Amino acid sequence: MFDIIIRSATQRKVRSGLTVSGIALGIFALVVMGAMSENFNQTFENSMSLTSDKIRVFAESGMFGGGLTDDKVPDVKRVPGVKDAYGILLTTFDEDQMGMSGKQIFALPPEKSRIALDPVKLKAGRFLEPGDTYQILVGTSIAGEYDLQIGSKLEIHDKNFTVIGILEYTGSFFDSTAAIPLETAQDIYNLEHSLSTIFAVPEEGIDSDILAKRIELNVKGTSTLSPRELQEQASQSLLIFSVITISSALLAAIIGGLSVMNTMLMSVTERTREFGILRAMGAETKDILLITLGEAALLGIIGGLLGIxxxxxxxxxxxxxxxxxxxxLFAITQRLLVVALLFATVIGTISGLYPAYRATKMSPMEALRYG
Amino acid sequence: MDDIILDVRDISKIYMQGKIPVNALHDVTFYVKKGEFVSIMGPSGSGKSTLMGIVGCLEKPTAGKVIIDGIEVTSVSDGQLPRIRREKIGFVFQHYNLLNSLTALGNVELAMRFSKVSRQERVERAETLLKKLGLGDRLNHRPTELSGGEQQRVSIARAMANWPAIILADEPTGEVDSKTRDAIVETFKLLKSRGQTIIVVTHDPDVAKHCDRVLRIVDGTVVDSD
Known part of the structure; x- marks a missing residue:
């Protein structure tokens, strides 16, 4: 039966081609938007797995509200169950692009750079060390973009920094991160004693949710995000992003599906007499359904493959x-490709349902008299 | 009466044309014996095609019975009709009704697909039939590459493909010249000589004169049988 389906689809080349193009366009949008969403998901998951052991402590007014200062670090460190704590200052790397590139400055106490970046390994050079001032550690994306080697100079906020280490690729936000000493950052950005976040490392075996609450109670003017809460918050944001991107792409694909329905309705009408002949030869309802739905699904699959x-x-x-x-910006994943192809096939098949239903409902006698 | 292959009893068919009932057939009764070559003649609008549709299980009568090869086809469910059409009936149409996307061989083979015949057997049987009907050198030609007579012979081969109990031919010579008409009649006579039952609806007395019997139908009822 497959040869009949192919022959039928290829008999009307221009129309089938246009229909396939409609589906392909929808699936193209689905793949591109989906790949963007997948990249965000992947980056987030990698970033989470690299920082999942730490509790984030903010000023009560929030991360960007100000008010978190160096003097809170010892307070956090004193909370029972906290193994270590250090403050960091986050700011944009490329001020002229308003941070749109996603690159960031990660200012931290030099002696904590190894712990703060753990388990990220070095590709070359060394971590920051006490005594470093205008030394910088860069992620692979920044190193690639600015063609940086160990010893290269990089200008940050009108100051020259010397590259002393390059991080290995992680697929996380660390790839777009440049780490500099905290005091240097506070100095050049005129943010003396200010911090964005304090990272609290829990002792082994301590429940980070309980410890986070304990920090809030013990250190006045702070709020916390345990790794679980951070994961939940970020997952919600990612979900909203995914829903917006994927649904716009789905809309495009559904429009493609409507073109399949239109094509199949025209095809079924044109082939009324053919269906009558097949019925006279003993074709059953399922044979007619198979031929009609098969053609619609085939158009969907070809469009899907083309779009992918x-x-x-x-x-x-x-x-x-x-x-x-x-x-x-994009990550093509196996699941995205499978979903895109399945979606194309399903949308093609669903769009063929009504035309197929009409084909099966034709009286054989009337179908033979048609045209 | 064991040799009766088609038994039509008191068939009526009423169509609704809008709200007006149209009596297309009424009280049609006749029979056809195994191996008979019968023609149904009548003027346009007399109900010949409706009768063919009912005998061919393409539509059901409003009243009456049709028994084909011992099966009362008028009482079986719609779901069983395709199997009866496959096994008991072979259609030959006036306009040939071949699928232009398929070759002569493909068209004949297509009829056997729905009967779940293996591909190899389908091809062998289709080739044999087409060769017997003088189309051995036309197997891979598409309908558009064949003459009217050749197309009708492909159509006859297709009707024969599942070894049906009855071949129903609706104006099979309606679109061909006299030479081709004679060739088609000879083909039917050849099939009859091999025991095939054939019912032909025709306007053409030159076709009817070759038949064993002629049923005349006027205003929806059989008026004469000789």
């Missing part, structure tokens, strides 16, 4: 272009 191919190629080329700027 073009979408993947586009994503690859954009990633390649952005790699020079140290940005990875």
């Amino acid at each position: 191919g073009i979408g993947s190629a586009a994503v690859y080329l954009i990633n390649l272009w952005l790699a020079g700027k140290g940005i990875i």
Whole structure:
């Protein structure tokens, strides 16, 4: 029966081609938007796995509200169950781009750089050490974009820094991070004693949720995010992002599906007499359904494969272009490709249901008289 | 009466044309014996095609019974009708009704697909039939590459493909010249000589004169049988 389906689809080349293009366009949008969403998910998951052991302590007014200062670090460290604590200052790397590139300055006490970045390994050089001032440790994306080697100079906020270490690729926000000594950052940004966050490392075997609450109770003017809470908060944000991106792509794909329905309705009407002949020859309802739905599904599959191919190629080329700027915007994953192809097939098949139903409801006698 | 292959008893068919009932057939009764070559003649609108549709299990009568090869087809469910059409009936249409996307071989083979015949057997049987009907050199030609007579012979081969109990031919010579008409009649006579039952609806007395019997139908009822 498969040869009949293929022959029927290829008999009307222009129409089938246009329908396949409609589906392909929808799936292209799904792949591109989905790849963007997947990249955010992956980056987030990698970032989480690299910092999941630490409790974040903020000023009660929030991360950007100000008010968190150096003097809170010893208070946090004194809370029973806290193994270590250190403050960090986060700011944008590229002030002229308003931080749109996603790159960030991660200012931290030099002696804590090894713990703060753990388990990220060094690709070259060393971590920050006590006594460092205008030394900088960079992630792979920044190193690639600015062509940095150990000993290279990098200007941050009109000050020259010397690259002393390059981090290994992690697929997380660390790739777009430049770490500098905290005091230097506070100095050059005129943010004396200010911190964005305090990281609290729990002792082994301590429940981080309970410890987070204990920190809030013991250190006045602070709020905390345990690793679990952070995960929940970020997952919600990611979900909203995914829903917006994927639903816009789904809309495009559904429009593609409507073009399949239109094509199949025209095809079924044109083939009324053919269906009558098949019925006269003893074709059963399921045979007619198979031929009609098979053609719709085939158009969906071809459109899906085409959309996936073009979408993947586009994503690859954009990633390649952005790699020079140290940005990875898309991630093509196996699940995205499977979902895209399944969606194309399902939308093709569903769009063929009504035309197929009409084909099976034709009286054989009337179908034979048609046209 | 063991040799009766088609028994039509008191068939009526009423269509609704809007709200007006139209009596297309009424009280039609006749029979056809195994191996008979019978023609149904009548003027346009007399109900011939409706009768063919009912005998061919393409539609059901409003009243009456049709028994084909011992099966009362008018009482079986709609779901069983395709199997009866596959096993008992072979259709030959006036306009050939071949699928242009398939070759002659493909068209004949198609009829056996729904009967779950293996691909190898389908091809062998289709080739044999087409060769017997003088189309051995036309197996891979599409309908658009064949003459009217050749197309009708492909159509006859297709009707024969499942070895049906009855071949129902609706104006099979309606679109061909006299030479081709004679060739088609000869084909039917050849099939009859091998025991095939054939019912032909025709306007053409030159076709009817070759038949064993002629049923005349006027205003929806059989008026004469000779």
